[in-house]
Amino acid sequence: MSEKKVAVVAIGGNSLILDKKRQSVEDQYAAAQETAKHIVDMIEAGWDVAIGHGNGPQVGFILRRSEIAHKVEGMHEVPLDVCGADSQGAIGYAITQNMQNELKKRGINKPVATIITQVRVDADDKAFEHPSKPIGGFMDEPEAMKRKEELGWSVVEDSGRGWRRVVASPIPQEVVELDSVKTLIDAGVIVVTVGGGGIPVIRNADGELKGTAAVIDKDFASSLLAREINADLLLISTAVEKVYLNFGKPDQKALDRITLSEAKQYLAEGTHFAKGSMAPKIQAIIWFLEAGGKSALITDPANIGRALRGETGTWIMPD
Numbered sequence: 073m074s075e076k077k078v079a080v081v082a083i084g085g086n087s088l089i090l091d092k093k094r095q096s097v098e099d100q101y102a103a104a105q106e107t108a109k110h111i112v113d114m115i116e117a118g119w120d121v122a123i124g125h126g127n128g129p130q131v132g133f134i135l136r137r138s139e140i141a142h143k144v145e146g147m148h149e150v151p152l153d154v155c156g157a158d159s160q161g162a163i164g165y166a167i168t169q170n171m172q173n174e175l176k177k178r179g180i181n182k183p184v185a186t187i188i189t190q191v192r193v194d195a196d197d198k199a200f201e202h203p204s205k206p207i208g209g210f211m212d213e214p215e216a217m218k219r220k221e222e223l224g225w226s227v228v229e230d231s232g233r234g235w236r237r238v239v240a241s242p243i244p245q246e247v248v249e250l251d252s253v254k255t256l257i258d259a260g261v262i263v264v265t266v267g268g269g270g271i272p273v274i275r276n277a278d279g280e281l282k283g284t285a286a287v288i289d290k291d292f293a294s295s296l297l298a299r300e301i302n303a304d305l306l307l308i309s310t311a312v313e314k315v316y317l318n319f320g321k322p323d324q325k326a327l328d329r330i331t332l333s334e335a336k337q338y339l340a341e342g343t344h345f346a347k348g349s350m351a352p353k354i355q356a357i358i359w360f361l362e363a364g365g366k367s368a369l370i371t372d373p374a375n376i377g378r379a380l381r382g383e384t385g386t387w388i389m390p391d
C-alpha cells in the first residue's frame with residue numbers, strides 16, 4: 073500500500089438522509105454533497121481515503137418500490153441482493169460525482185471511482201434466522217404492527233426514532249473485490265466501496281458466488297476493509313457529533329476519548345449503545361483495534377475536520 077496515511081470513512085445511510093421529511097433523491101444528493109466537502113478537507117490534509125457508505129433507508133425504499141410495483145402493476149420483484157447492488161450504484165454515483173465536483177473546485181487532481189463490491193457471508197450465519205438490520209423509513213407503532221400483520225414484516229423500534237422494518241444482517245467475512253480496491257488505493261484513486269455493507273453473497277460448494285437476501289452492516293464491512301488494507305484510521309461518520317453513555321437518558325454523558333478496553337466494557341454493559349445503530353459501530357471499531365488498527369473516530373460529517381484536529385468527536389484508541 074502507499075506511504076500515505078489511509079483512512080476508511082464509513083458514511084451512515086441515515087446521515088445521507090437530511091431528516092424524515094427530506095429524503096428525496098435531491099435531498100440525498102445534497103447530503104452527499106455536504107459530506108463530500110468534509111472528506112475533501114481530509115484529502116487536503118493529506119489523507120488517502122476509501123469511502124464506505126450505508127444504504128439502510130435507501131435499500132428499504134428500493135425494495136418497497138419493487139413490492140408495490142409488483143402488487144399494483146404485476147411487475148417483477150427485485151431480490152434484496154439486487155436492491156443492494158442498485159443502492160451501491162445510486163449512492164456511489166452521488167458520492168463520486170460530488171467528490172469529483174468538490175475536488176475540481178479546489179484544483180485537486182485526484183480520480184474517484186465506485187466499485188460495485190460483493191461481500192461474502194456464511195450461508196449458515198445465525199443472523200439469517202433473526203432479522204435485525206433496520207431498512208427503509210420510520211413508522212409509528214400502529215403502522216408497524218399493521219405491516220407486521222398484513223405483510224409479514226419483522227419490525228423493531230429503532231433508537232427512540234420510530235419503528236422500522238428489519239432484515240437479516242450476517243457478519244461480513246470477505247471483501248470479494250479486495251485486490252481491485254487495494255490496487256486502486258495504491259494508484260492514488262479515492263475508492264467508494266463496500267457500499268451498503270457490500271452486496272451479500274455466499275459461495276456454494278463449487279466455490280461459485282451467489283447473491284443472498286440480506287443487508288450487511290456497513291460499519292462491520294468498513295471495519296473488515298480497514299483491517300484488510302491496514303488502514304491508519306477507521307472514521308465512522310454518522311448523525312451525532314459524539315457517542316454518549318446512557319444515550320437518551322437525563323444523565324447521558326458524551327465520550328471524548330476512550331480506550332479499546334473501555335469500549336468493550338461499555339458495550340458489554342448493554343445499556344449505552346442502541347442495538348442496530350450505535351452498538352454495531354462500537355463493535356466494528358473493537359474488531360478493527362483488536363486487529364492492530366491505530367485509531368478510530370465517530371462523529372458527524374460537519375465535525376470531521378474539527379474532530380481530526382482533536383477538538384470534538386469520540387476517539388477510540390488502542391489500550
Ligand SMILES: Nc1ncnc2c1ncn2[C@@H]1O[C@H](COP(=O)(O)OP(=O)(O)O)[C@@H](O)[C@H]1O
Nearest residue numbers: 084085086087310311315316319344346349350
Ligand atoms: N450511545 C449512543 N450515542 C450516540 N448516538 C446513539 C447512541 N445509541 C444510539 N444512538 C443513535 O445511533 C444513531 C446512529 O446510528 P444509525 O442512524 O443507525 O447510523 P448510520 O449513520 O450508520 O445510518 C445516532 O444518530 C443516534 O440516534
Ligand SMILES: NC(=O)OP(=O)(O)O
Nearest residue numbers: 085126127128268290
Ligand atoms: N447497510 C447499512 O449498514 O446501512 P446503514 O448504515 O444505513 O444502516
